[in-house]
Amino acid sequence: MPLQPTSTLQGKTATGPVALPVALLVAAFVAFWTLRAVVSTYNLDTFGDMVENYAWGIGWQFGYYKHPPFFAWLTAAWFSVFPRNEAAYYLLSMTSIALALLAMWRIATRFFDRPRQLLILIAAFFLPPLTFLAQNYNATSAMVPLWALTFLLYLRLFERRSTFDALLLGVFAGLAILAKYHSVLLLAALATHALFDREARPLWATRLPFVALLAFAATVGPHALWMVHTDFLTVRYAAEQGTGSWADTLVDAAEFFPAMLLYMVPALIPVLLAVPRFPRRAELGRGWQALTGSIGGRALIAAALVPAALTLVLGLVLNAELSSLWSIPFFVFIPLLLVALLAPAPGPLRLDRALIALAIYTAAVLSASPLIERRTLATARGASALPVDRIADAAQDEWHRATGRRFAIAAGDGMIANAAAFYATDRPYAIQQASLALTPWVTAEDIARDGALYLCSTESDEVCRRQALALFGRIDRELMLEMPAPAGAGGPALHTVPLFFRLPSG
Secondary structure (H helix, E strand, O other), X not given: OXXXXXXXXXXXXXXXXXXXXXXXXXHHHHHHHHHHHHHHOOOOOOOOHHHHHHHHHOOOOOOOOOOOOHHHHXXXXXXXXXXXXXXXXXXXXXXXXXXXXXXXXXXXXXXXXXXXXXXXXXXXXXXXXXXXXXXXXXXXXXXXXHHHHHHHHHHHHHHHOOHHHHHHHHHHHHHHHHHOHHHHHHHHHHHHHHHHOOOOHHHHHOOHHHHHHHHHHHHHHHHHHHHHHOOOHHHHHHHOOOOOOHHHHHHHHHXXXXXXXHHHHHHHHHHHHHOOOOOOHHHHHHHHHHHHXXXXXHHHHHHHHHHHHHHHHHHHHOOOOOOHHHHHHHHHOHHHHHHHHHOOOOOOOOHXXXXXXXXXXXXXXXXXXXXXXXXXXXXXXXXXXXXXXXXXXXXXXXXXXXXXXXXXXXXXXXXXXHHHHHHOOOOOEEOHHHOOOOOOOOOHHHHHHHOEEEEOOOOOHHHHHHHHHHXXXXXOEEEEEEEEOOOOOOOOOEEEEEEEEEOOOO
């Protein structure tokens, strides 16, 4: 049978002939989607999340004013090895998803035969949350591999009853929280399963759940202390998001599940092509019964459905902004459910047809990518057409000419200041939101000693001047940087960037 209880399949398909096709598919996933991201974008992302990640990470704090620290730490660590450019950043994004794919495969070995394990990986190529959307590495996409690994370790805990697995489960559950607090919903799903599943409850009579809880507490403890010290800064930031309008909340809620279904539709293509025929109703029922008939299958259902339901409920109860992008980590479990329900019957799959569909799909996506880049430039949405890399280089050159010193501190508009931290070879710190309170790794004494440069893209250089003066205490020099827009870009043909210098002492 292709779908079996967890305990009957553990370890049987982890190695052997299937490992090579898995490795090839995962490597192809990383290579293709990294290439696609490079050729379809001008800037890293429209709203500056990715340069912000780096600007935060090099400060190495236990938390930042918007989010917990894990993805910023990982970004900083990655670029301590790799060059700071767009291709290396997209490689980070896709390598992160590749870790999730490997964990998804290991989960699949508990339930499916080898062809169905490969079909799950093929289906992942077609899921926008794991591809197009995940190329923007941020707090949400950072959850994807951590959710997959946390769930895998949860299954292993029941299979092996190992203290080491309990320890790892607690650590990865904690890292998921340190990526984004939304991960608490996955932990709620697993806790619900552990408490109410008849086969799972006996685990509570052992020490293993408490080992996991201690490891979890040790992992999130420093960040929890940071939250107390900062008067729950991240929570206050989250509470301030959204319009506060119940009408907007209801519209978002009405769109949430339809958006998830639309994201899911492309993955049906390879799955339905691979099955010999569309499964009959009785076969669909057998797939569901096979899931509900095992402890691992019930855990999978809980992990797939409970976080989505809780997201919707909490959004309505708290009158919070609901974004379909929040569903990105849920798609760790969607390919597993699709294959369980649509390919439950024993018998050969037509993986050749799924692979042909994959080849056609990837060729079409890659062919369209340059057109997408031109379209993105022409619409000039957000900062998608702002030449932030050239602005960072030019600002650093002006600083060197004015001071002969290292460019140590940048401030100003978030996108440009954070881009200076990422692109400038001197790797300056970027003051967040022109606020030292939000940037504890930079002090007024640092500014006085090393100097600082305020970069602004606002239409009013007088507004920038006042902001720079309030932050720096004085302005020693100013000039207007002029930067041509990239070819084909919409918006202004020439970007003017006021620069305000606080020169270093001595």
